[in-house]
Amino acid sequence: MDDSKKTFYQKVKEAxxxxxxFFDRIIPKPKKISIGNxxxxxxxxxxxxxxxxxLIIIIYYFTQVTKFDLEQLFTKFFNFxxxxxxxxxxxxxxxxxxxxxxxxxxxxxxxGTFIGSVLSLPTAYFISSNIxxxxxxxxxxxxxxxxxxxxxRTLPLLVYAKMILLxxxxxxxxxxxxxxxxxxxxxxxxxxxxxxxxxxxxGAFEAIESTGVSKAKAFTTAIMPDILSVYYSYSLYSFxxxxxxSTVLGYVGxxxxxxxxxxxxxxxxYEEAGLILLAIFITxxxxxxxxxAIRRRLA
Amino acid sequence: MNEKTMSPAIxxxxxxxxxxxxxxxxxxxxxxxxxxxxxxGLDFKGFNAKGFExxxxxxxxxxxxxxxxxxxxxxxxxxxxxxxxxxxxFLGTIIGAIIAIPMAFMAARNLMPKAITIFFQGSITGIRxxxxxxxxxxxxxxxxxxPFAGVITMAIASLGMMTKLYVEAVEGINKNxxxxxxxxxxxxxxxxxxxxxxxxxxxxxxxxxYRFEINLKNAAILGLVGxxxxxxxxxxxLGTTxxxxxASAYLIGLGAAVLVVEVASNYxxxxxx
Numbered sequence: 001m002d003d004s005k006k007t008f009y010q011k012v013k014e015a016x017x018x019x020x021x022f023f024d025r026i027i028p029k030p031k032k033i034s035i036g037n038x039x040x041x042x043x044x045x046x047x048x049x050x051x052x053x054x055l056i057i058i059i060y061y062f063t064q065v066t067k068f069d070l071e072q073l074f075t076k077f078f079n080f081x082x083x084x085x086x087x088x089x090x091x092x093x094x095x096x097x098x099x100x101x102x103x104x105x106x107x108x109x110x111x112g113t114f115i116g117s118v119l120s121l122p123t124a125y126f127i128s129s130n131i132x133x134x135x136x137x138x139x140x141x142x143x144x145x146x147x148x149x150x151x152x153r154t155l156p157l158l159v160y161a162k163m164i165l166l167x168x169x170x171x172x173x174x175x176x177x178x179x180x181x182x183x184x185x186x187x188x189x190x191x192x193x194x195x196x197x198x199x200x201x202x203g204a205f206e207a208i209e210s211t212g213v214s215k216a217k218a219f220t221t222a223i224m225p226d227i228l229s230v231y232y233s234y235s236l237y238s239f240x241x242x243x244x245x246s247t248v249l250g251y252v253g254x255x256x257x258x259x260x261x262x263x264x265x266x267x268x269x270y271e272e273a274g275l276i277l278l279a280i281f282i283t284x285x286x287x288x289x290x291x292x293a294i295r296r297r298l299a
Numbered sequence: 300m301n302e303k304t305m306s307p308a309i310x311x312x313x314x315x316x317x318x319x320x321x322x323x324x325x326x327x328x329x330x331x332x333x334x335x336x337x338x339x340g341l342d343f344k345g346f347n348a349k350g351f352e353x354x355x356x357x358x359x360x361x362x363x364x365x366x367x368x369x370x371x372x373x374x375x376x377x378x379x380x381x382x383x384x385x386x387x388x389f390l391g392t393i394i395g396a397i398i399a400i401p402m403a404f405m406a407a408r409n410l411m412p413k414a415i416t417i418f419f420q421g422s423i424t425g426i427r428x429x430x431x432x433x434x435x436x437x438x439x440x441x442x443x444x445x446p447f448a449g450v451i452t453m454a455i456a457s458l459g460m461m462t463k464l465y466v467e468a469v470e471g472i473n474k475n476x477x478x479x480x481x482x483x484x485x486x487x488x489x490x491x492x493x494x495x496x497x498x499x500x501x502x503x504x505x506x507x508x509y510r511f512e513i514n515l516k517n518a519a520i521l522g523l524v525g526x527x528x529x530x531x532x533x534x535x536x537l538g539t540t541x542x543x544x545x546a547s548a549y550l551i552g553l554g555a556a557v558l559v560v561e562v563a564s565n566y567x568x569x570x571x572x
Contacts, residue, residue: 062390066383068447110336111337150561153561162537166353166357175341251523
């Protein structure tokens with residue numbers, strides 16, 4: 001066949017074949033297995049060989065892109081030590097400033113989680129495809145809603161904070177933090193919820209709907225009792241995440257403990273930063289333990 | 300339903316059915332108090348004088364991103380920076396995943412004595428609690444600024460979560476398989492190769508892919524501390540200079556990459572499970 005007449009797909013296929021035949025020459029094939037009646041069978045080579053070769057090439061290329069330097073890491077590794085040792089000797093007298101900031105962080109996380117989770121339940125109801133599967137009009141909106149949600153989820157929390165920060169007057173950091181945490185919570189919680197609703201058995205829902213009540217009423221009587229404990233435990237889980245994430249919000253000026261942490265880290269005052277980190281550590285750990293205990297009882 | 304037609308037994312059960320349990324009331328009161336406390340703590344200082352205009356410009360800029368950055372190949376273009384971001388996330392995930400394997404075996408309660416597991420579990424929790432940017436600050440003090448610092452930061456930050464999930468996989472190993480291999484006379488190496496590795500690969504891989512997804516999103520944070528990737532220029536463009544066209548180009552690039560990786564990761568993890 002004339003070379004110019006080949007389609008792009010054929011060209012790719014041929015190139016692929018060349019690469020495979022090149023591999024065939026340099027990598028030994030697995031041993032032939034002879035079956036009792038004299039025929040020999042050639043077992044196919046495992047795909048993991050190709051995958052690992054591709055991985056090695058990618059890793060090599062990426063180390064070039066990131067200027068990866070193992071030697072530097074090993075020679076300078078012990079430079080970590082002064083940093084860590086200063087952080088491990090926290091300046092205790094700094095606590096009167098740390099404590100209110102920790103409380104501010106908690107406030108942001110509580111309110112952000114609350115707003116986000118309150119909004120997420122009705123939204124999850126509206127975009128669960130199994131509940132609205134019979135209305136073609138609804139399916140269209142469901143798909144738009146889901147696409148919009150995944151767009152919301154692609155942007156990191158920090159970027160939301162930075163964008164919302166542009167809208168408010170100076171000094172309203174905590175509000176900005178709360179709003180960005182609400183958006184963040186809303187986007188992940190709604191996804192978790194509608195994915196859960198789509199897996200549950202609709203028998204009771206359909207039975208109640210067939211008595212003639214509206215979909216929303218059938219949802220609250222038949223499905224809500226099913227999903228409520230999951231909803232609470234997801235909300236607690238996102239509260240857990242929010243407390244952890246809200247420490248970074250202050251770094252862009254959106255309130256909370258991050259504001260002073262940034263100042264101390266940039267000002268080389270690692271002893272104070274150590275106390276802040278200790279406070280974060282205790283708060284996050286406490287909330288994780290409490291939330292885990294409550295979620296275990298809910299389950 | 301008419302109450303007269305209901306049988307008395309049903310009526311009685313219905314009347315005794317707890318409408319609001321005592322626990323529920325306590326929980327509600329605590330919750331309300333917490334929310335009230337947080338609302339009162341916020342002090343509203345008003346909107347930015349030009350807030351509305353800024354919001355309008357921000358939305359408009361998504362329709363008109365800086366095309367030179369979005370499609371060009373200059374050093375500060377989306378292409379170059381996203382490649383760097385993906386490289387940081389990828390290498391960080393791989394290094395973290397490799398270090399996490401021995402850590403997970405050391406921290407598994409069904410394999411190791413209690414003293415060792417407590418030490419390793421404790422250090423995992425310690426790493427997990429540190430915010431990514433704190434690790435980033437520490438690393439940039441050692442290696443200097445740049446993408447290399449980003450890789451090390453990502454590796455350390457991934458370690459906590461990955462080890463935790465790996466430990467769960469290791470603790471869920473089916474030991475009957477090992478007994479069966481023992482019975483056929485396998486050596487220790489063969490037991491690991493055919494008894495343990497096949498049970499763990501799928502879960503380990505899917506954890507690593509999931510973490511890669513998270514690391515890509517965290518790339519914005521790395522920019523804060525000067526550890527490379529698209530985050531630094533993105534936050535700078537949204538900051539005081541307010542080059543919203545540039546910012547939207549970077550956001551579209553980051554969003555597209557995250558979306559593609561998320562879809563691919565969901566597909567692969569679905570196959571692995």
